[in-house]
Amino acid sequence: MSTTQTASAATDAQGVKVYVRVRPMSASEVEQGCDSAFAAEAASITLGPKTYAFDEVFNATESQDHVFTHSAAGLLDGFFEGYNTTVFAYGQTGSGKTYTMGVEHGGVIPHVVSDVFSRGKKLDTDKMTTVVLKMSYLEIFNEEVFDLLASTPTTSLAVRDDLKRGIIVAGLSEHVVRSTDEVNQLLLQGAGRRATASTGMNDTSSRSHAICTLSMHQQPAEGMAKFSKFHLVDLAGSERAKRTLATGDRFKEGVHINQALLTLGKVITALSDKKAFVPYRESKLTRLLQDSLGGNSKTIMIACVSPADSNYDETTSTLRYAERTRCIQNKAVINKDPGACEIKYLRQQVELLQLQLLQAKSGLPTMWQPPPPPAMTTTTTGSIISSLNTSVSCTSKADFTQDEGLLLLPQEAKDDQKKCMAQ
Known part of the structure; x- marks a missing residue:
């Protein structure tokens, strides 16, 4: 989602940074006698005849702290300087995206929240800057947008273009947050409302794309106020009906998930090939990520993959799009109020x-x-x-x-x- 900013000389043009996280073999993969499908190095993965290059590859033994410190932590300086920032997890269903991002296992989101409040308090004390943080949390389920923090169940919300604020979700609630505990409580509330279901590949498969956004307003005692947003995105995983054994509602959900991810792939391809037309409007997901990919944001992708050879095709697809994403150039600017x-x-x-x-x-x-x-x-x-x-x-x-x-x-x-x- 985008925000309108005043003109600023501080423009930072840089490529999207891409990291790959390899999860451990699952119990079912071990039982099936699966072998490792690829060879992973510090910043590359060789799968079949091709070697894919990334900013860093995290192996299956790396801790949550290590993953955060070497990836999303690098966005925090920019966030406090007034830049919009985005981190999103991408990969097939069951590859570890929600584990990497979520609250329950101490993923990227709670790490970001903790550091934001720590830095905010220091700013308030040392530089007499008033910092106000707000939070929103939405999901895109069956190509409809829902507020995960609404006080009462809501109907689908509309995605609109606003002349002043850019792309917005009309009616999405924002909550002032004053501590990590308040944020974690809202995250758990939202996660509890998020659509999940058991499939043949994942007992708790996310059936929706989720975007948690921290909005920060900094007002120094003297000088210009700054406004920035940190988007934390947990995408639903791509899946094949034959492998997930999906039928009925699960099959319909899978179709919508795959369609949105297909559009995301088309957007990534168009941007990496520097095409004049980019199909952002073909899905709600890509409209909301428009600034994050090719726009006003400092962005990283964490591509999550299974090492098992049974997932060879899905892993190949993930690595291919992840490598293309590295070619996308964003132009982030400092947002002044x-x-x-x-x-x-x-x-x-x-x-x-x-x-x-x-x-x-x-x-x-x-x-x-x-x-x-x-x-x-x-x-x-x-x-x-x-x-x-x-x-x-x-x-x-x-x-x-x-x-x-x-x-x-x-x-x-x-x-x-x-x-x-x-x-």
Whole structure:
């Protein structure tokens, strides 16, 4: 989901970072006598005749702490600098995506939450910055969007384009959160409402895509406010009906899951090939991830795979799309609060009106046309007003957003203004 930001010189163009996590063999895979399908190195996997390159590969023995520290932790600096950030888990059903991301086993999401609150408290103490955090949590189930934190059961929510805020989910609730405990409580509440079911490949298969978003507003004691979002995405897994033994509702759910993931694959392909048209609008999932892939976000993907040779085709597909994702270039910008920018600009307009009034009282023509000082005005006053006019006329709107004071003229001009008032 996107947010509108004011123009900023701080633009960071970089590729999506991609990590691969290999889960251990499952009990059923061991019973079936499955062998490992690939050879994994520190930053590559060789499967069949092809070697796929990534930013890092986590083997089956790596801890949750290690996975977080070497992947999503790198996004936190950007989040506090005012950049939108996204981490999403991708892979077939039963490959360990929810384990990697979720609360129950201490995955990426609770690690991110803990670090965000720790840094937020330090900012508040050391730099006198007020930090407000809000949280939303939604799922996309059968191509419909539902609020996992709504106080009462809700109907499907609409995804809309908003001129000011970009792509939004109309009616999605946001909750102010003040501690990790509050966030974890909401996460558990949302996870309990999320659609899951038993299939032939996973006893607790997620039947929906879930997006948890932390929204942060930072207001320093002096200076420009910043606004950023951290999207934490747990995708439902791709699956084949023959292998999951899906029928009835499970089959229908699988069709919707696969269709959304197929569109995601098409988006990844179009972006990596630098195509002019990218089919974001073909699914709700890709519309909501539009900024995260090719837009205003610092993004990482964690591709989760099974080592078993019985999953050879699914693993090949996951690795192929994961490697393509590395080719996607995002252009993240620092989001400055448009409201704060506008307030500063309006304050500048007040200063201009005050200066015009001062000129009128001094008998000078209106500003922007500073003449030589007339006889009725002292040379000192006239030169000061002339200097003020020059300062104001040379100050652009872009400059206003950089000034941290209540009066937005350069310091020399402020001093001139005080001298003039004292005449």
